[in-house]
Amino acid sequence: MRIASLRVLVALAVIALITIGFVTNIGIGTLSSFGWSDISILCPLGALTTMLGAKILVPRALIALVIVVILIVLVGRAFCSWVCPVPLLQKLRAVFRKDSKLTTPDEESTVGTGDTDTTATCRSAASLKTQSTAPPRVAGKAEKASLCHSNGDASNCSSCAQKRGTLDPRHFVLGGSLLSAALFGFPVFCLICPIGLSFAAILLVVRLFSEGDLTWSIVIVLLLLTVEVLIFRKWCSQICPLSAFMSLLAKVNRTFRPAINKATCLETAKGIDCGLCAKACPEDIDPRHPKRSYAPMSECTKCLECAKACPTKALRLPFLPGSRANGAGSDDSGGLGGSGGPNTSEQERAA
Amino acid sequence: MGESERPGITRRSAVVGAGAAAVVLGLGGFRFLPTEPTLRPPGGQATDQVVSACIRCEKCYEICPREVIVPSHIEAGILNMRTPTLDFSGDYCDWCGEANNGDPLCDKVCPTLALRLPEGASAKNTIIGVAELYTTWCLAYKLIGCRFCYDACPYEAMELDGNNRPYVLNDRCNGCGACESVCVSLQSGSIAEGADERAIIVRPLRQDGSVLYRWKPS
Numbered sequence: 285m286r287i288a289s290l291r292v293l294v295a296l297a298v299i300a301l302i303t304i305g306f307v308t309n310i311g312i313g314t315l316s317s318f319g320w321s322d323i324s325i326l327c328p329l330g331a332l333t334t335m336l337g338a339k340i341l342v343p344r345a346l347i348a349l350v351i352v353v354i355l356i357v358l359v360g361r362a363f364c365s366w367v368c369p370v371p372l373l374q375k376l377r378a379v380f381r382k383d384s385k386l387t388t389p390d391e392e393s394t395v396g397t398g399d400t401d402t403t404a405t406c407r408s409a410a411s412l413k414t415q416s417t418a419p420p421r422v423a424g425k426a427e428k429a430s431l432c433h434s435n436g437d438a439s440n441c442s443s444c445a446q447k448r449g450t451l452d453p454r455h456f457v458l459g460g461s462l463l464s465a466a467l468f469g470f471p472v473f474c475l476i477c478p479i480g481l482s483f484a485a486i487l488l489v490v491r492l493f494s495e496g497d498l499t500w501s502i503v504i505v506l507l508l509l510t511v512e513v514l515i516f517r518k519w520c521s522q523i524c525p526l527s528a529f530m531s532l533l534a535k536v537n538r539t540f541r542p543a544i545n546k547a548t549c550l551e552t553a554k555g556i557d558c559g560l561c562a563k564a565c566p567e568d569i570d571p572r573h574p575k576r577s578y579a580p581m582s583e584c585t586k587c588l589e590c591a592k593a594c595p596t597k598a599l600r601l602p603f604l605p606g607s608r609a610n611g612a613g614s615d616d617s618g619g620l621g622g623s624g625g626p627n628t629s630e631q632e633r634a635a
Numbered sequence: 636m637g638e639s640e641r642p643g644i645t646r647r648s649a650v651v652g653a654g655a656a657a658v659v660l661g662l663g664g665f666r667f668l669p670t671e672p673t674l675r676p677p678g679g680q681a682t683d684q685v686v687s688a689c690i691r692c693e694k695c696y697e698i699c700p701r702e703v704i705v706p707s708h709i710e711a712g713i714l715n716m717r718t719p720t721l722d723f724s725g726d727y728c729d730w731c732g733e734a735n736n737g738d739p740l741c742d743k744v745c746p747t748l749a750l751r752l753p754e755g756a757s758a759k760n761t762i763i764g765v766a767e768l769y770t771t772w773c774l775a776y777k778l779i780g781c782r783f784c785y786d787a788c789p790y791e792a793m794e795l796d797g798n799n800r801p802y803v804l805n806d807r808c809n810g811c812g813a814c815e816s817v818c819v820s821l822q823s824g825s826i827a828e829g830a831d832e833r834a835i836i837v838r839p840l841r842q843d844g845s846v847l848y849r850w851k852p853s
């Protein structure tokens with residue numbers, strides 16, 4: 285099964301479970317407080333803002349917060365690719381776009397002209413491994429293309445130095461949400477959280493059909509969701525405060541990180557500029573070269589696309605870094621920098 | 636090209652971020668819009684408590700064994716939207732007497748203490764709201780001889796007058812909604828004309844403790 289379909293299935297299963305909760309009295313809750321009866325894991329942002337808003341310490345919220353922090357340290361942003369309903373809804377956007385793009389020229393060709401030899405190297409690597417393991421996704425962003433090239437001139441390299449900042453708008457939204465809750469005395473972000481709204485939409489539709497409960501809320505909820513998910517294309521990487529919270533904590537995540545076996549990786553074993561793992565990553569991480577990756581490793585959602593894309597299966601996401609089977613991790617601390625690995629040689633070439 | 640070259644924050648990010656944060660802060664301004672007093676499950680009566688703490692997790696709606704907790708609608712105010720309110724059209728709140736020995740399950744599952752009864756509070760000493768009977772639409776006041784609500788009241792908060800017409804004893808009423816849940820006034824065409832609600836309805840308390848009337852009682 286394709287890993288992407290597996291992720292969709294898991295997220296759908298979560299939605300199904302929660303919908304079952306709506307029509308029974310078990311008290312499963314939604315992702316805002318997921319659990320069984322009075323045991324729930326709270327959304328960390330909800331836990332923080334409710335305490336800031338109501339100005340009381342809630343023991344259950346504190347316990348949930350600790351559990352969530354531990355989970356994030358263990359699995360980073362895995363929630364984003366495996367559980368959250370928002371990426372599922374964003375898939376609808378692709379459906380709409382496919383229809384409307386039929387007449388316009390293919391995006392891929394425009395990228396190709398921008399950085400021809402880069403894409404060429406990437407393509408050659410792809411074709412080298414016969415079946416085109418290269419995912420069919422469009423390399424729409426310039427950064428993405430620049431990830432692939434390694435022997436460009438200095439000007440090209442300055443473009444590949446364009447990296448995602450340590451802080452970005454998400455962190456402002458996170459700060460704004462906390463401040464707003466404290467100032468105005470209620471969990472403000474909950475009003476517009478697309479995760480909460482997704483489940484509100486399901487509940488309202490269930491109620492509409494089971495109880496004939498007709499309300500403007502349905503329209504408002506669907507409208508907000510449409511704006512956030514379908515129109516704001518970069519909700520997840522630029523706005524979502526949960527994503528900000530998780531990526532901040534994920535900086536200390538060491539488990540389930542992409543690790544590369546140097547003995548089989550095409551780049552180290554055969555000296556080929558492969559870069560397929562970087563190309564596959566939806567978060568614009570270069571697992572092969574974390575140091576010059578556009579996005580830091582803390583953005584990794586453990587989606588497994590990179591592992592899937594690796595033509596020689598050299599890339600895995602082991603529980604612990606540097607586990608013996610892998611030879612060498614691709615970690616920033618790994619052997620790449622020191623022992624004349626590809627990173628060093630590139631740096632020399634670039635200099 | 637080491638890790639050190641990762642920029643702290645780009646200018647564009649800072650501008651977009653400041654704008655987005657301002658929007659979230661601005662949303663807080665909804666706090667100043669007037670909100671209607673709303674009927675809440677047991678433990679949600681304290682002023683503003685639900686609005687301040689509720690994360691709209693929908694857990695209380697689910698757990699209610701009698702399914703009387705429903706999401707407030709936008710019509711009840713932006714801040715109230717998706718917070719819990721009570722709908723007695725099908726059943727009433729027995730403080731989970733049947734399902735959990737009188738210990739409200741909604742309070743038990745609420746993870747944020749948005750629903751939280753004070754120490755020692757019970758159905759005997761706490762009220763959810765107060766029932767109001769509208770004589771214009773009550774069948775009994777048309778001398779049709781209906782007394783469903785009177786028979787349903789578990790708190791002995793209703794009495795019958797000389798003409799066998801029920802009325803509410805405000806100081807005994809718990810606001811449980813049993814009367815509302817059995818009221819048949821809307822089903823009798825001619826009398827219900829112009830009515831959009833049943834003839835007996837539980838109303839929330841105002842913040843000063845008085846009942847919120849939609850019409851002045853005669």
Ligand code: SF4
Pocket residue numbers: 363364365368369370371478519520521524525526527
């Ligand atoms: S970034 Fe936010 S909205 Fe997007 S998948 Fe992650 S938690 Fe969900």
Ligand code: SF4
Pocket residue numbers: 542564565566567568569571583584585586587588589590591
């Ligand atoms: S590094 Fe690999 S697992 Fe992590 S987000 Fe990118 S493709 Fe997914």
Ligand code: SF4
Pocket residue numbers: 676677698699700701702703704727728729730731738739740741742
């Ligand atoms: S006390 Fe029990 S019956 Fe009453 S609203 Fe709460 S969960 Fe429902």
Ligand code: SF4
Pocket residue numbers: 685688689690691692693694695696717718719744745746747748749750
């Ligand atoms: S369980 Fe509590 S936090 Fe959740 S919707 Fe009900 S009142 Fe709000």
Ligand code: SF4
Pocket residue numbers: 765766787788789790791792793803807808809810811812813814815837
């Ligand atoms: S009058 Fe109605 S709401 Fe009041 S206690 Fe009796 S049945 Fe419940």
